[in-house]
Amino acid sequence: MNGGKGMHCMKRDYDVVVVQRRVIAPQHVELIVESPDLASAQPGQFAHVLTPGMLRRPISFSRIDRAHGQVGLIVQSVGIGTEWLCNRQAGDRLNVLGPLGRGFSPPEAGQPWALVGGGVGIPPLYAALQAWQNTVHVPQVVVILGARAAAYLIMADDFGRLGVEVRTATDDGSAGQHGTVLSAVTEWMGVHREGQMMACGPTAMLQAVYQVTANWSGRTQLALEQRMGCGIGACLACVVATRSPGTHGSQYQRVCTEGPVFDREELVFS
Amino acid sequence: MNGGKGMHCMKRDYDVVVVQRRVIAPQHVELIVESPDLASAQPGQFAHVLTPGMLRRPISFSRIDRAHGQVGLIVQSVGIGTEWLCNRQAGDRLNVLGPLGRGFSPPEAGQPWALVGGGVGIPPLYAALQAWQNTVHVPQVVVILGARAAAYLIMADDFGRLGVEVRTATDDGSAGQHGTVLSAVTEWMGVHREGQMMACGPTAMLQAVYQVTANWSGRTQLALEQRMGCGIGACLACVVATRSPGTHGSQYQRVCTEGPVFDREELVFS
Amino acid sequence: MNLGVNLPRGLVLKNPIVAASGTFGFGPEYSSYVDVDALGGIAVKGISPDPWPGNPPPRVWETPAGLLNSIGLQNPGVDAFIQEDIPFLNSVKTVVIANIIGHTVDEYRHVAQRLQREPRIDALEVNISCPNIKEGGMSFGSDPDQAFAVMHAVREVTDKPVMVKVSPNVAEPWVIAQSVVAAGADMVSAINTVIGMAIDLKARRPALGGVTGGLSGPALKPIAVRMVYEIARRVGVPVIGMGGIQSAEDVLEFLMAGAKAVMVGTITFQHPTRMVEIIRELPSVLQRYGFASLDEATGAALAGGVAL
Amino acid sequence: MNLGVNLPRGLVLKNPIVAASGTFGFGPEYSSYVDVDALGGIAVKGISPDPWPGNPPPRVWETPAGLLNSIGLQNPGVDAFIQEDIPFLNSVKTVVIANIIGHTVDEYRHVAQRLQREPRIDALEVNISCPNIKEGGMSFGSDPDQAFAVMHAVREVTDKPVMVKVSPNVAEPWVIAQSVVAAGADMVSAINTVIGMAIDLKARRPALGGVTGGLSGPALKPIAVRMVYEIARRVGVPVIGMGGIQSAEDVLEFLMAGAKAVMVGTITFQHPTRMVEIIRELPSVLQRYGFASLDEATGAALAGGVAL
Numbered sequence A, B: 001m002n003g004g005k006g007m008h009c010m011k012r013d014y015d016v017v018v019v020q021r022r023v024i025a026p027q028h029v030e031l032i033v034e035s036p037d038l039a040s041a042q043p044g045q046f047a048h049v050l051t052p053g054m055l056r057r058p059i060s061f062s063r064i065d066r067a068h069g070q071v072g073l074i075v076q077s078v079g080i081g082t083e084w085l086c087n088r089q090a091g092d093r094l095n096v097l098g099p100l101g102r103g104f105s106p107p108e109a110g111q112p113w114a115l116v117g118g119g120v121g122i123p124p125l126y127a128a129l130q131a132w133q134n135t136v137h138v139p140q141v142v143v144i145l146g147a148r149a150a151a152y153l154i155m156a157d158d159f160g161r162l163g164v165e166v167r168t169a170t171d172d173g174s175a176g177q178h179g180t181v182l183s184a185v186t187e188w189m190g191v192h193r194e195g196q197m198m199a200c201g202p203t204a205m206l207q208a209v210y211q212v213t214a215n216w217s218g219r220t221q222l223a224l225e226q227r228m229g230c231g232i233g234a235c236l237a238c239v240v241a242t243r244s245p246g247t248h249g250s251q252y253q254r255v256c257t258e259g260p261v262f263d264r265e266e267l268v269f270s
Numbered sequence C, D: 001m002n003l004g005v006n007l008p009r010g011l012v013l014k015n016p017i018v019a020a021s022g023t024f025g026f027g028p029e030y031s032s033y034v035d036v037d038a039l040g041g042i043a044v045k046g047i048s049p050d051p052w053p054g055n056p057p058p059r060v061w062e063t064p065a066g067l068l069n070s071i072g073l074q075n076p077g078v079d080a081f082i083q084e085d086i087p088f089l090n091s092v093k094t095v096v097i098a099n100i101i102g103h104t105v106d107e108y109r110h111v112a113q114r115l116q117r118e119p120r121i122d123a124l125e126v127n128i129s130c131p132n133i134k135e136g137g138m139s140f141g142s143d144p145d146q147a148f149a150v151m152h153a154v155r156e157v158t159d160k161p162v163m164v165k166v167s168p169n170v171a172e173p174w175v176i177a178q179s180v181v182a183a184g185a186d187m188v189s190a191i192n193t194v195i196g197m198a199i200d201l202k203a204r205r206p207a208l209g210g211v212t213g214g215l216s217g218p219a220l221k222p223i224a225v226r227m228v229y230e231i232a233r234r235v236g237v238p239v240i241g242m243g244g245i246q247s248a249e250d251v252l253e254f255l256m257a258g259a260k261a262v263m264v265g266t267i268t269f270q271h272p273t274r275m276v277e278i279i280r281e282l283p284s285v286l287q288r289y290g291f292a293s294l295d296e297a298t299g300a301a302l303a304g305g306v307a308l
């Protein structure tokens, strides 16, 4: 079609089949979809999923099973699009674009590693741990999970089965520490002056992590959410303020293309 | 609720259940719905049916079975609303307003009676014949049906089973007379200088019937279609030009309220 | 929660949901489908001095999440309205707002004067989207001076509460709103329909008998919310917002943009009882978003860092 | 069926479907999802003399059948565009239209002049919805004289085909269209987005970082069709129509309202390949409605009894 232009290996939107659906928490559903294409994703990347709304919905991968060509999507029902997604059943098809965006950079060997997740920010951290736990040797791994209440501490068991230390915090104290992930994060940074952190969750949580890591000498990667249009870099809807200029002439970079994962030093986060 | 105002016997929109669905011609589906309320309808009245569009869709009754509290709706798929309706299955619910509008006046005893229908204008004529064949004594009944082609001559068998004379015409000559219902109508008027006619069908057909009955001394009732908003008389969307003023100060009357059935003498039809 | 709304000149709505003019007839049509008395009020169809015939059909056409209409303000004239419709309206236990229209300033004045003597009419809504036949057919609503003249004439002959309904088909509807307030309008209602058009592909002609028509329904909502926002922060009088309301959340959106009450139109065609459902749900929706009263909600999105 | 469209100054589109400015980036972004060469053309994002930062996020919000955006014309400036984006565009085998923006007449002239020397740019689209910073921030598109001044300045420095993109946020966009044609515009493109707004109920503030935004998508279609109709019958130059196109039927609707070609924007976000599908389906849709060519369809709903 684009003969002669080597750069044009045509991607496109495509259909994938839901092979399994399970309710994992109130208003939270995990869909396992079959798709070798999506299963080529890096942890932290996302699929842009067609729903009945005007725009597609960005959803991260909760697990990436390259061997079986399957990925997981954990969806929290918060509006028309996610409600529709949560109602999909095994056998249904989803139309997707992806995998999209820049995922997490792999952890560095030899450095302690903290994965800090809140709400539906937890799934991509699981995908990250799954991908790199056995390929990168790190001396210590801790997973710090936060949620409103015990019922919403999604994937805690999955992490447990990977044999890593899991600390939890809930707003209402119904499981783990009473409060946010912040105290566990601070405590961990106190012990590990060097190290690496990957965080994903609600903007308020990421802002707090951004603040407390200000004087920490480790590396912090934050996976952001932003309202998106195209999902592929064309519309400049999904921007976040950054220190170095992105493309298109401003201090803004695109969450869908340069992100969703940014190094904290890149961001201007208030 | 409206205590004291005797006029306010509250109607409302309500759900009815589809008990049977059958494909009766290409793109034509008959839905039998259970509803004693709808089954109180007069032939020629309609239900205003909720579909995924902005507005409801007006659909006439193809049969009215008061005894069993059931009515039939024959729907031709011509757009988003009717396509959705044609896809309803037994067990599904429809939300309706109705029965609405002014149906056919019953035939007068002693006068020969012609029912002239085209396309999805045929169903209300069947309801009329069913209602009055055994209650009003008329000396002669003829049913004249037109359609694009043989496959679209809906309900011809149903009429046949009522034991009346059925003449048919198709645009392509694949059944009955080649051409429109007009020649059968003219022929019948030639034989019956007095009599009564009820016609329902596409606007072009009704206009032709309107023309050819201009000097006929019988009574002609025409059931019209018009784009509707509310369906209950409030929005003045569904008007047709008439000789005598309707309500609301113009020569227009409302198809949903004063109609859909009008005496030809009422109409200014060009 | 108290849903009452106090408006100028002693006009009190029992709740902020009013049926929009032209979508609720003259009252009786929907009265067997909706408990009219439960509504905050009803605005009847536009009324002119003499009968207006309206436009040739077809008069409605659907568009994505919207409705085009070219009814053309068909109405029986003010005398027939008083004689034939007020008797029914006398039995209604809620606020009745007469929507008035005219082709000249004198026609508006005439209708307002006739209705001044009718106690059943609680307020007037001056629809200035009509073409001014003396001034070449441009609508009264597209020129601040003409809008002023209409409102000024109406104010001379009535002491009833008066709202002027502004048209969105101008660059700066708030200038019109400011002008009618200067002329004595007690309130502003916003917005009327946006002019639109559709083609009937099969018929190869404009879909509406009136060629162009007015767009209403959910498609309009973002345009309407913006107009309410722009007007509310510029005029010192209550704004009645409308355009595409389907739910109690939509009502809250208009309140937060600056409206004191709302009108609901097109959705009634789909769901005759939706207005009553909205009234029922409104207290819990307000609470869900942290508002203890209607007044707290009104204008809530204008405060806090939004530059005027 | 031949889908080619001949436009002024030798501009030829292989088909009437052009990607709308701001929805297709600078070309490369969608190039791995769509066969860009199959399109009639692409209009790149608005380009100013210097980089513009754009508005703070959030920059998009969904509305019923519509999309609000407040991107704020973020772009790297004409120099970066020429250096970084033209190389890719050189590999594209279809028409490239540069959308140009500025805060003063001189800024528009500057961008047009810089691009005059770029053979890859086949045509200019002058976006006059930008605020005029010298004249108090009102957009160039809301005043016929200012619109004239912009087009006049552009015409002085370029002999490329130029279309002016009119804004629907004025009472009479056709007056603006007539004015820019008088100033030398070869074509008119219509319409840009309608200003709208939404409230984020949970956040209790306007949903967009820019407070108000531009409404695009299917909700807009009836407004856009009407504008194209009003403009096409008043200006003697080709009109490129747009606003809410989702299907080949929608394209036909714009053609029948008077457009010679169309642009397609928001729907691409949902379906990147929709434009290519429309191109494939267009011949059979034209035939289904009885048209043997594009030209037969253009303006078909204007003829036959529609009073001007």
Ligand SMILES: Cc1cc2nc3c(=O)[nH]c(=O)nc-3n(C[C@H](O)[C@H](O)[C@H](O)COP(=O)(O)OP(=O)(O)OC[C@H]3O[C@@H](n4cnc5c(N)ncnc54)[C@H](O)[C@@H]3O)c2cc1C
Pocket (backbone or CB within 6 Å): A046, A053, A055, A056, A057, A058, A059, A060, A061, A073, A074, A075, A076, A077, A078, A079, A080, A081, A082, A083, A120, A123, A224, A225, A226, A227, A228, A260, D061, D062
């Ligand atoms: C990179 C990325 C990854 C994400 N991964 C997940 C995930 O794995 N699981 C999950 O449940 N959610 C995830 N989200 C959030 C998810 O996309 C939103 O919850 C969803 O778009 C809401 O759509 P809705 O129709 O249900 O809500 P509505 O509020 O009806 O949506 C209206 C519009 O706002 C947008 N929107 C609303 N909330 C958000 C949000 N938080 N972020 C971005 N856009 C939003 C929607 O896309 C839509 O365009 C992710 C978001 C991003 C940006």
Ligand SMILES: Cc1cc2nc3c(=O)[nH]c(=O)nc-3n(C[C@H](O)[C@H](O)[C@H](O)COP(=O)(O)OP(=O)(O)OC[C@H]3O[C@@H](n4cnc5c(N)ncnc54)[C@H](O)[C@@H]3O)c2cc1C
Pocket (backbone or CB within 6 Å): B046, B053, B055, B056, B057, B058, B059, B060, B061, B073, B074, B075, B076, B077, B078, B079, B080, B081, B082, B083, B120, B123, B224, B225, B226, B227, B228, B260, C061, C062
């Ligand atoms: C009193 C009355 C009785 C009817 N009875 C039947 C019947 O028994 N069976 C049947 O199949 N059809 C009947 N029709 C026609 C039917 O209502 C239309 O075919 C239907 O509304 C088309 O909707 P759509 O969404 O499929 O088409 P679209 O073209 O997508 O509809 C768009 C809009 O136009 C309106 N519309 C389109 N065509 C017509 C039409 N011919 N008449 C009125 N409005 C129209 C729709 O209601 C809708 O608002 C009747 C119409 C009227 C007025």
Ligand SMILES: Cc1cc2nc3c(=O)[nH]c(=O)nc-3n(C[C@H](O)[C@H](O)[C@H](O)COP(=O)(O)O)c2cc1C
Pocket (backbone or CB within 6 Å): B229, B235, C020, C021, C022, C023, C045, C046, C067, C069, C071, C073, C099, C127, C165, C191, C192, C193, C215, C216, C217, C218, C220, C242, C243, C244, C245, C263, C264, C265, C266, C267
């Ligand atoms: C069929 C119809 C008729 C209308 N007639 C009038 C009218 O007579 N006077 C008026 O001021 N507005 C009239 N309107 C406008 C509505 O009152 C309202 O401003 C508009 O429809 C937006 O609200 P909605 O989206 O809730 O319908 C009419 C609207 C419709 C749909």
Ligand SMILES: Cc1cc2nc3c(=O)[nH]c(=O)nc-3n(C[C@H](O)[C@H](O)[C@H](O)COP(=O)(O)O)c2cc1C
Pocket (backbone or CB within 6 Å): A229, A235, D020, D021, D022, D023, D045, D046, D067, D069, D071, D073, D099, D127, D165, D191, D192, D193, D215, D216, D217, D218, D220, D242, D243, D244, D245, D263, D264, D265, D266, D267
């Ligand atoms: C995200 C976005 C960005 C846009 N940016 C521009 C722009 O830079 N220049 C311009 O002239 N129009 C811009 N537009 C308007 C579109 O080109 C088009 O006029 C409008 O979106 C209507 O078409 P649609 O409904 O098919 O999207 C933009 C629209 C969107 C949705």
Ligand code: FES
Pocket (backbone or CB within 6 Å): A227, A228, A229, A230, A231, A232, A233, A234, A235, A236, A237, A238, A239, A254, A255, A256, A257
């Ligand atoms: S969503 Fe369009 S650029 Fe990111």
Ligand code: FES
Pocket (backbone or CB within 6 Å): B227, B228, B229, B230, B231, B232, B233, B234, B235, B236, B237, B238, B239, B254, B255, B256, B257
């Ligand atoms: S459809 Fe509203 S009056 Fe007939």
